[in-house]
Amino acid sequence: MTQESRPGTLLVIGSGLKVYREYLIAPIRRRALAAGLETVLVNNLKPTWQREYFDEIAVANVFDTEALNAAAREVAARRRIVGLMCWDEPLVLDAGLLAAEFGVPGLSVPGVRGCRDKQRTRAELTAAGLHQPGFALTTTVAEAKAAAARIGYPVVLKPRAMGASIGVVFAADEAELETAFRIALSASEVDPGPYRASAIVEGYAPGPEISVDGAVHKGEYLPMFVARKHSSDEPYFEEVGHVVDAADPLMQDRELMDTLARAHRALGIEDGITHSEIRLTDRGPLVIEINGRLGGDLIPFLGRTATGIEPGAVLFDVATGQRPDTRPTRRAVAGIRFGYPERDCLLKKVTVPAEAPGLVAAAPMAEPGTVLRLPPGGYLARHSFVVCEAADTRTCSERLDAAAALVELDTEPIGPPRADAPFAMPAGLLDVDD
Structure with a gap:
């Protein structure tokens, strides 16, 4: 069988955690099967839940550029790659460069570098005349x-x-x-x-902070949904929750959408899904950063719950060169609230509610025995999350409060970290499903 006669393959770089990404992978798999495509995953751990969704899984240290490239090229030597996907921030640059190498739709080399490198983002947007600090x-x-x-x-x-x-x-x-x-x-x-x-x-740019997840098809920016961000107090900016309203008036704000479209053009982004973070300042929208991936923190799940837009299906379309349908089919509000301890602690047990008004999902985010440290000793010291939906933002907020209050926590106090302790990645941020 020649390379050209083989079934097309959709290559995925890094699965992410089941609780965070299975809802994306399932519709991608359905779309691939319907299109007669096979799916291959290059992942950093031996597969567990991922086996259900992929025809082949190659295990490699995806956080090592040489190892990742070797694994992806080995797959490409045997298969006809027609699309490449990645939604894990540390892997976006390597994945974008591989997409360009394989000649499949992607952010483009300038686009992925502009997204991943915050200094380059600032320089390119400033040069394009966009409001920047x-x-x-x-x-x-x-x-x-x-x-x-x-x-x-x-x-x-x-x-x-x-x-x-x-x-x-x-x-x-x-x-x-x-x-x-x-x-x-x-x-x-x-x-x-x-x-x-x-x-x-x-x-520093004062003003409310939002994020917008959108698709890009051949340079055309197609916004999907806006998330209103809730952050901790200064000096740190930890994200404690998000709310997506399908009827958010910012989706119809021409200045905001024009700013986003101009920013994507300035960075040279061609095909993919992006997660843009914006401050709404008294001088207008200010793009803080554009990430070359779907939003984290289950924001795309909130978007799907509120709007009916299926982010996995949209990602499949742009990765295979098709213009996606980003029109909403639902009109609701969905929000997420993350549970943080009041102080540094050792987690002994966390229990999340099985039922609550409007509860869509709830899950622990750390295993017993995990050390949770707040900034600056640590980041993302989340022990759990709850997701709720409602018909309006006020009710959604009330439901999130009520559901979060039902989370039961058992912890032990711990002392401060050593002054010379090196920075450690937050527990649960990387895929540790095995």
Whole structure:
């Protein structure tokens, strides 16, 4: 059988956690079967639940570029790759470059670099005339202090390439800057890619923060849904919840949607799904970042629950070169609330509610024996989540409050981390399903 006569293959890089990504993979598999395509996963762990959805699973260290590339190229040598998908932030760059190498739809080389590298994002959007804060890439405290003095306080410091607000710190003045820089730099050093060991200093933009998940087909930006973000207090920006309203008026805000379309064009994004984070400032929408993947924190699940749009099906379409249908089929509100401990602790047991008004889903997010540390000693110290839906945002918020109050937690207090303790990735952030 020649390469051209073989069935087409959809290649997926990294599955993610079952609780976070199975709802995406199931419709992708259905669409692939209907189209006569086979599905292959390159994953970092031996398969468990993933076996149901893939014809073949190759195990490789996907967080090592050489190992990932070798595994993907070995599959491509045997199969006819017609599409490539990835939704895990640390893998987006390598996956985007592989899509370009294999000649299948993707973000494009400039597009994936513009999404993954926050410094490049700022530079490209500023050059395109979009409203952006002052910014500078720094590798030392002295550089950070000089940049902040030039930009003007308050400032935000963040790793050059990380996700989930890890290592993002607010500094009101020079007295707070040195500590903020060291936190951001420590988080950046975990990144195995080319953007590690550097921190961006940028002007703080006050205003509500939202995210927009959208598809891109041959450069055309197609918004799907808006999520209103709820974050912890400064100096950290941990995400504690999100709400998606199918009738959110921001979906009809022409200035916002024009800004997003211009930003995607400026970065050279061609095909894929993006998760954009925006501040609504008094000068108009300010793009904080554009991620070359679906949103995390189950935001696409909220979007599906509220709007009826199936993110997995949309991702399948753009990955195989088709223009997706992003019209909503439902009109509801869905929200998620994450459970955090009040202080650093050792988790002994967590129990989530099986029933509550409007409850759609609830699950633990950490195993017994997990150490949960709040910033700056740790990030994403989440022990559980609850998802609720309702007909309006007020009712949805009330239901989230009630469901979150039903979570039962048993913990032990622990002491502070050592001052010289290295940054550790949050428990549960990477796939540990086995």
